[in-house]
Amino acid sequence: MNAIVALCHFCELHGPRTLFCTEVLHSPLPQGAGSGDISGQNEQAEEEEGGIQMSSRIRSHSPAEGASADSSSPGPKKSDMCEASGCRSLAGGHPGYVSHDKETSIKYVSHQHPNHPQLFSIVRQACVRSLSCEVCPGREGPIFFGDEQHGFVFSHTFFIKDSLARGFQRWYSIITIMMDRIYLINSWPFLLGKIRGIIDELQGKALKVFEAEQFGCPQRAQRMNTAFTPFLHQRNGNAARSLTSLTNDENLWACLHTSFAWLLKACGSRLTEKLLEGAPTEDTLVQMEKLADLKEESEGWDGSEEEEKPSSQPNAVEGQELSKSSPETSLMPDCNSWNVAHRRLSVFRSLRHMRQVLGASAFRMLAWHVLMGNQVIWKARDMDLVQSAFDVLRTMLPVGCVRIIPYSDQYEEAYRCNFLGLSPHVQIPPHILSSEFAVLVEVRAATRSSLYPTLFDDEQSLNKYEFVVTSGSPVAADRVGPTILNKIEAALTNQNLSVDVVDQCLVCLKEEWMNKVKVLFKFTKVDSRPKEDTQKLLSILGAAEEDNVKLLKFWMTGLSKTYKSHLMSTVRSPTSSESRN
Numbered sequence: 001m002n003a004i005v006a007l008c009h010f011c012e013l014h015g016p017r018t019l020f021c022t023e024v025l026h027s028p029l030p031q032g033a034g035s036g037d038i039s040g041q042n043e044q045a046e047e048e049e050g051g052i053q054m055s056s057r058i059r060s061h062s063p064a065e066g067a068s069a070d071s072s073s074p075g076p077k078k079s080d081m082c083e084a085s086g087c088r089s090l091a092g093g094h095p096g097y098v099s100h101d102k103e104t105s106i107k108y109v110s111h112q113h114p115n116h117p118q119l120f121s122i123v124r125q126a127c128v129r130s131l132s133c134e135v136c137p138g139r140e141g142p143i144f145f146g147d148e149q150h151g152f153v154f155s156h157t158f159f160i161k162d163s164l165a166r167g168f169q170r171w172y173s174i175i176t177i178m179m180d181r182i183y184l185i186n187s188w189p190f191l192l193g194k195i196r197g198i199i200d201e202l203q204g205k206a207l208k209v210f211e212a213e214q215f216g217c218p219q220r221a222q223r224m225n226t227a228f229t230p231f232l233h234q235r236n237g238n239a240a241r242s243l244t245s246l247t248n249d250e251n252l253w254a255c256l257h258t259s260f261a262w263l264l265k266a267c268g269s270r271l272t273e274k275l276l277e278g279a280p281t282e283d284t285l286v287q288m289e290k291l292a293d294l295k296e297e298s299e300g301w302d303g304s305e306e307e308e309k310p311s312s313q314p315n316a317v318e319g320q321e322l323s324k325s326s327p328e329t330s331l332m333p334d335c336n337s338w339n340v341a342h343r344r345l346s347v348f349r350s351l352r353h354m355r356q357v358l359g360a361s362a363f364r365m366l367a368w369h370v371l372m373g374n375q376v377i378w379k380a381r382d383m384d385l386v387q388s389a390f391d392v393l394r395t396m397l398p399v400g401c402v403r404i405i406p407y408s409d410q411y412e413e414a415y416r417c418n419f420l421g422l423s424p425h426v427q428i429p430p431h432i433l434s435s436e437f438a439v440l441v442e443v444r445a446a447t448r449s450s451l452y453p454t455l456f457d458d459e460q461s462l463n464k465y466e467f468v469v470t471s472g473s474p475v476a477a478d479r480v481g482p483t484i485l486n487k488i489e490a491a492l493t494n495q496n497l498s499v500d501v502v503d504q505c506l507v508c509l510k511e512e513w514m515n516k517v518k519v520l521f522k523f524t525k526v527d528s529r530p531k532e533d534t535q536k537l538l539s540i541l542g543a544a545e546e547d548n549v550k551l552l553k554f555w556m557t558g559l560s561k562t563y564k565s566h567l568m569s570t571v572r573s574p575t576s577s578e579s580r581n
Contacts (some may be wrong), residue, residue, distance in 0.1 A: 006018055016132060020439050108265070129155075131157065146177075152181045158199045160202060244468065325374040366469055370393050371551055378419075379442045402420070409426060411427070411429060438471065441465075
């Protein structure tokens with residue numbers, strides 16, 4: 001996360017001052033103003049926290065808090081520094097702290113002020129505003145402020161007990177500065193909790209010191225007995241004490257560096273940017289609704305029902321797919337004779353692969369029935385082959401239009417599923433075989449004369465099958481068909497398009513036609529327009545042909561409940577429509 005975390009202090013002599021700051025460096029460490037070489041010394045044992053390695057590999061600074069004698073240095077003048085280190089964190093000549101993140105090669109550098117003049121100005125302004133005008137009621141708590149030019153700031157002000165201070169407390173703030181306003185706002189809960197923890201620890205240490213000093217020498221009574229002297233005359237003789245003195249912790253700044261470095265790393269890791277292209281698609285909404293329904297069903301199950309186990313495997317569940325992990329012996333008694341590893345190769349990989357295996361005319365007939373919403377029946381002994389066929393064919397339809405029973409030992413009606421897998425011995429009713437609203441794909445063992453030429457070596461596993469596609473209403477070769485089918489075939493026959501590109505074309509085509517479905521649904525179901533107006537609308541949408549109209553009506557069943565309820569809730573009342581006219 002490209003941000004700076006700083007600890008600020010309100011000095012009674014000089015006003016707001018920056019005590020300690022930690023910044024992120026993605027490039028090599030900057031050259032210091034005095035001697036900016038990176039020292040190769042390692043002074044103490046290394047500490048690791050949260051994947052960040054803190055070592056004493058440091059930069060050497062000049063005695064004046066990292067500022068050179070040049071007047072153009074961004075650091076404060078030495079004459080502005082409090083005595084007894086009230087406005088200081090690191091002693092003169094202290095090189096600072098550097099932590100190396102081995103995973104990302106990012107360095108976290110801590111010192112009193114940023115070396116870069118622009119960063120120093122930003123931090124300085126944020127420090128002044130956090131301890132003067134930008135405070136919450138009570139002067140203690142979190143607040144957000146900033147602008148595009150000087151960055152955005154999350155500030156948390158707090159008090160530290162000091163028995164020698166006016167009012168027995170001193171004012172501090174911890175600020176987080178970054179240029180990304182949205183990211184900083186989204187990080188508010190995380191930053192508030194972690195910074196509040198750091199503040200509680202500082203206040204706890206300071207409170208122990210304060211109570212010990214008050215017990216040994218109560219300052220309130222001593223001040224009451226002291227002759228009155230104007231504050232302006234005595235404040236120079238009562239300089240602010242350093243935070244290490246107030247907390248009695250000599251390792252305070254090293255601990256703060258570790259905390260600030262971890263805060264920057266953790267805050268940057270918890271949120272990731274994701275490109276969102278408009279509103280959620282209908283497929284996404286339908287999938288979310290299905291997950292919500294499944295969650296409600298699982299929560300409604302009783303413990304007694306979970307303990308009961310059915311005596312036999314159910315054929316299918318309406319609106320749901322059978323789990324592939326169910327025992328295969330209950331569905332296909334003779335599957336044990338198959339070679340499992342070889343059978344896994346006997347699957348369809350894509351629509352293009354299926355078209356090459358079935359042939360252009362058979363695939364067009366099958367795809368036409370799929371898009372029209374007719375029942376697609378596959379009869380085969382290989383359940384994996386049937387499942388792969390359904391996985392490929394369902395990509396042509398919206399998620400809400402797909403109802404699959406992958407494998408069953410009896411015929412299921414069309415209202416329960418539009419994709420049905422059957423074992424070879426299952427008898428299909430004669431009226432289904434002759435129906436124009438169903439298509440049957442029979443997978444038979446291929447004879448030597450019917451073997452088709454293989455295009456790739458990995459298609460030899462399907463070479464042992466013969467696929468027979470029949471229907472009571474075969475699609476004529478010269479039939480125009482729905483527009484989306486012609487575009488799908490054009491994409492499949494274009495060898496310049498890879499399989500992944502074809503998949504994205506399918507997504508775009510489905511979204512295009514789902515938008516037409518939404519318009520038609522709003523026009524006919526919500527507004528209740530006459531048929532003449534509906535025909536004009538279909539002409540405008542480029543879907544006036546018979547097959548396109550059938551497709552739109554079928555796809556209308558796949559609209560999400562969320563979209564339908566939204567449209568129904570926005571229907572104009574008769575009074576409002578009359579007043580509008």
